[in-house]
Amino acid sequence: MARLTLDTLVRIMRESAGEEEGVDLDGDILDTLFIDLGYDSLALLQTTGRIERDFGIELDDYVLAEAETPRALLELVNADLDELVA
């Protein structure tokens, strides 16, 4: 079944909102706050919008508020994908 991996997330981030100067999205970013990656709420909205489109899911609004790190976002998205299968 479809899972959102960190590699895919980074690709989507690059394609939808770009990479901040001085930030390496290929680095160890799992637990880095999105805000420290140069991602404000709009960049995150653009990113989650792309995830919804690519994976055919609809994320709840609280995901944007709660997913402060890539790890948190991956867990919330993948929980949604699990429910879709179940």
Added chain:
Amino acid sequence: MGADRSAGTNAGAGGVRAVVTGLGVVAPTGIGVEAYWAATLAGANGIRRLTRFDPSSYPSQLAGEVVGYDAAERLPSRLVAQTDRMTQLALTAGGLAVADAGIDPAALPEYGAGVVTAASGGGVEFGQRELEALWSKGRQHVSAYQSFAWFYAVNTGQLSIRHGLRGPSGVIVTEQAGGLDAVGHARRHLRRSPATDYGRSPAMGHSQGLSMVFSGGVDAALSPWGWVAQLATGLISRGGDPARAYRPFAADADGYVPGEGGAILVVESLAAARARGARVYGEIAGYAATLDPAPGSCSGSGGEPGLRRCAELALADAGVLPGQVDAVVADGAGVPSLDEVEAAAIGAIFGPRGVPVTVPKSGTGRLFSGGAALDLAAALLSMRDGVLPPTPGVDRPAAPYQLDLVTRAPRELPVRTVLVLARGYGGFNAAVVVRGM
């Protein structure tokens, strides 16, 4: 008669004089001041058949495109994703202006610098793409950045964010007159809140005074949506020869050619410029704006368009007599009825063939909110080098205009004072007098 929108008063409150200390140019004939200026003096023509979209189904197919510009090479990818081309070009021009002015904006007091740019239609290429996505694929396919990327004030906002310019800011929308109106408004801000006058206007947040304003304008609307909006004016040339399509003041002129690009100018108080030992291109010595009377209205002046009065007000504001003006950078609409009005205004003030006139924009097309800002840069560079660029594509002006138009080759002469004229669709007139220091 034309109504004054805002005739400035000389030196204004506090005696603040506004000077230009930095230029950033992105034009169809060159990126960067020196590339643009060398091409302009050579009479280069940046007009060509459109490549940003397929123009074959439109009656006009030529434009002045900025070629060889790759936003990804010049801007961080975070900014590229959220900006229309007009903003990308503006950010590049802003960065060039910062370097040219030799300033470090981050080192300025928090509210020590503002931004006032001109705009016309906003980010129409970005907007068209997202609207197409909405109609054809659904709302999930619309970029979150559409929320501001289309917005006509976005160039001011993005320049402010990128360089940390938190002082008084704004945007002026007067079509092709905007580049001058923005600079006039920048000067107004510098006078209202001089940097030496600490804490004068706390209600406006000017806690530390203002020493410089980034101004000018950069535009780009070469997408089908932007194109049809321009075609609707009926003023666009339908000529097919890029070298001859836009011929201001020519007997056979038949409209203008749109283009993209413009200039960002660092407008600084003379005191601040001197304090940091800055190179000064020249002073914004005079500024005025008028509106044409409404079509068909009957007014005291017999319905004369407002351009002559605008130019006279700007000269008076600068304390300059017509005989002291070395050159006029004209609006040069390339539309016979408008060329006639401008030639009459210039003739009324300076006499027949009374002053050298040039229209360098016939080599770039009309850049909307960027056009007059680029003309201002050309005027300042003419003063620097003592040479007027020619009017590309025009061999000689129509005889009845009685203009001394600079054509075919640059003309060397001492240039100390230049009058720059601009008009915007809808009856806007603006004039700036720049003077050497």
